[in-house]
Amino acid sequence: MSDSDTTIAQLRQLIHDFVERRDWHQFHTPKNLAMSMAIETAELMEHFQWLSADQSRALVGQPERLQAVGEELADVLCYALAMANELGIDLSTTIRQKVQKNELKYPAEEYRGRYGPEDLDP
Amino acid sequence: MSDSDTTIAQLRQLIHDFVERRDWHQFHTPKNLAMSMAIETAELMEHFQWLSADQSRALVGQPERLQAVGEELADVLCYALAMANELGIDLSTTIRQKVQKNELKYPAEEYRGRYGPEDLDP
Amino acid sequence: MSDSDTTIAQLRQLIHDFVERRDWHQFHTPKNLAMSMAIETAELMEHFQWLSADQSRALVGQPERLQAVGEELADVLCYALAMANELGIDLSTTIRQKVQKNELKYPAEEYRGRYGPEDLDP
Amino acid sequence: MSDSDTTIAQLRQLIHDFVERRDWHQFHTPKNLAMSMAIETAELMEHFQWLSADQSRALVGQPERLQAVGEELADVLCYALAMANELGIDLSTTIRQKVQKNELKYPAEEYRGRYGPEDLDP
Numbered sequence: 001m002s003d004s005d006t007t008i009a010q011l012r013q014l015i016h017d018f019v020e021r022r023d024w025h026q027f028h029t030p031k032n033l034a035m036s037m038a039i040e041t042a043e044l045m046e047h048f049q050w051l052s053a054d055q056s057r058a059l060v061g062q063p064e065r066l067q068a069v070g071e072e073l074a075d076v077l078c079y080a081l082a083m084a085n086e087l088g089i090d091l092s093t094t095i096r097q098k099v100q101k102n103e104l105k106y107p108a109e110e111y112r113g114r115y116g117p118e119d120l121d122p
Numbered sequence: 123m124s125d126s127d128t129t130i131a132q133l134r135q136l137i138h139d140f141v142e143r144r145d146w147h148q149f150h151t152p153k154n155l156a157m158s159m160a161i162e163t164a165e166l167m168e169h170f171q172w173l174s175a176d177q178s179r180a181l182v183g184q185p186e187r188l189q190a191v192g193e194e195l196a197d198v199l200c201y202a203l204a205m206a207n208e209l210g211i212d213l214s215t216t217i218r219q220k221v222q223k224n225e226l227k228y229p230a231e232e233y234r235g236r237y238g239p240e241d242l243d244p
Numbered sequence: 245m246s247d248s249d250t251t252i253a254q255l256r257q258l259i260h261d262f263v264e265r266r267d268w269h270q271f272h273t274p275k276n277l278a279m280s281m282a283i284e285t286a287e288l289m290e291h292f293q294w295l296s297a298d299q300s301r302a303l304v305g306q307p308e309r310l311q312a313v314g315e316e317l318a319d320v321l322c323y324a325l326a327m328a329n330e331l332g333i334d335l336s337t338t339i340r341q342k343v344q345k346n347e348l349k350y351p352a353e354e355y356r357g358r359y360g361p362e363d364l365d366p
Numbered sequence: 367m368s369d370s371d372t373t374i375a376q377l378r379q380l381i382h383d384f385v386e387r388r389d390w391h392q393f394h395t396p397k398n399l400a401m402s403m404a405i406e407t408a409e410l411m412e413h414f415q416w417l418s419a420d421q422s423r424a425l426v427g428q429p430e431r432l433q434a435v436g437e438e439l440a441d442v443l444c445y446a447l448a449m450a451n452e453l454g455i456d457l458s459t460t461i462r463q464k465v466q467k468n469e470l471k472y473p474a475e476e477y478r479g480r481y482g483p484e485d486l487d488p
Contacts, residue, residue, distance in 0.1 A: 009126040043286070048156050073216065074213070076163075086179050093123075160282055163408075172359040172398060246458055247457055251369065266477050283450065288403065312367065
């Protein structure tokens with residue numbers, strides 16, 4: 001099974017069961033889960049701390065480091081899924097709405113190759 | 123469409139198209155995307171900054187704040203999906219492997235109701 | 245020597261010398277230092293991840309954990325001092341100005357016991 | 367007054383008074399202050415999110431952006447000082463000890479121009 005045939009709901013169920021079996025809902029306040037996401041994101045960031053932009057791209061060809069980075073990314077996502085579970089948020093709906101909003105905020109024509117309004121002399 | 127019938131690949135495609143139409147791959151180094159995830163996670167955290175544990179749970183019954191929190195969560199996930207796209211990481215595989223690893227690291231019997239080995243006098 | 249007889253400039257010099265002796269200025273771009281501050285702050289946060297508010301206060305009476313927390317706090321500050329060095333920012337001036345600004349933004353009378361305008365039913 | 371003639375204790379007192387006058391100690395649990403440091407660090411990071419290494423260094427010559435960055439740095443430090451106040455940590459002692467520890471961990475000869483042991487083929 002891969003990203004092509006895995007639904008968000010299946011991953012949410014996976015996390016729900018893991019948490020349920022350990023009776024960890026008591027620790028999973030939205031406040032704690034937001035902190036946990038921040039902690040895991042920092043561990044992800046640590047892999048890129050001193051790398052140049054190019055060195056960070058080169059990771060694609062380094063299977064061991066890529067594996068390590070993937071695990072940190074998974075950690076962030078597990079807590080994100082746990083938060084969606086605790087708060088009853090439908091992630092696909094929320095993501096689609098946010099992308100729609102960003103389509104209007106950053107019109108493709110105007111922002112092509114530019115990350116912001118001030119980015120005139122990159 | 124909801125989490126039940128949306129695959130990870132569909133959301134990845136959505137983000138890929140958004141980035142592609144703006145020619146933003148050039149900014150999407152893994153280093154920048156990790157930073158971006160950290161920035162958005164902090165914005166998510168801000169909603170819980172001064173709340174007690176109970177107040178953070180009470181968000182479930184506050185539609186407006188819940189909507190705002192959902193949007194921040196979506197922002198984190200959009201960047202996480204963008205990173206998976208840039209690095210060619212299959213998220214469902216990586217998440218399943220990580221949960222499997224955590225099943226061994228935190229045996230359900232031993233950790234029931236406890237978040238860590240030192241958690242004897244909570 | 246303690247906080248009473250140590251100036252900010254003395255600590256900045258300490259960090260400057262450490263970095264200089266290793267020829268690390270090349271890695272100390274403001275971008276990398278901001279990331280590093282975020283990474284160290286997350287390590288600090290990790291000590292409080294699953295603690296209740298009261299448990300986090302109880303740290304004051306736990307010398308070993310307090311020592312560990314102090315070290316993480318020092319890590320954040322070392323990078324903050326390094327950033328002030330790279331950017332030529334006078335920290336005491338900047339902090340005094342910011343506190344002055346916050347005195348106006350959060351009038352003491354109005355905000356006594358309240359962390360924000362929406363904090364009517366804490 | 368500048369960094370040359372301002373002691374850490376003076377800045378700690380400044381923050382202490384600000385917090386005291388608002389009766390905000392109740393919100394200043396170590397847990398909340400660690401979160402707050404992370405939130406402010408992310409706002410600092412946001413200034414560098416899409417900048418190249420060189421662009422982030424160029425900030426030195428851009429007074430307006432430098433001012434904005436300085437304010438975010440001050441925000442992080444204000445919360446760090448507040449945490450030192452709540453936990454009774456002497457910052458100058460802790461920083462000196464940490465630098466001493468790092469002197470041993472990263473011998474100057476061995477790490478000159480290198481940020482880590484794996485940094486052989488940058």
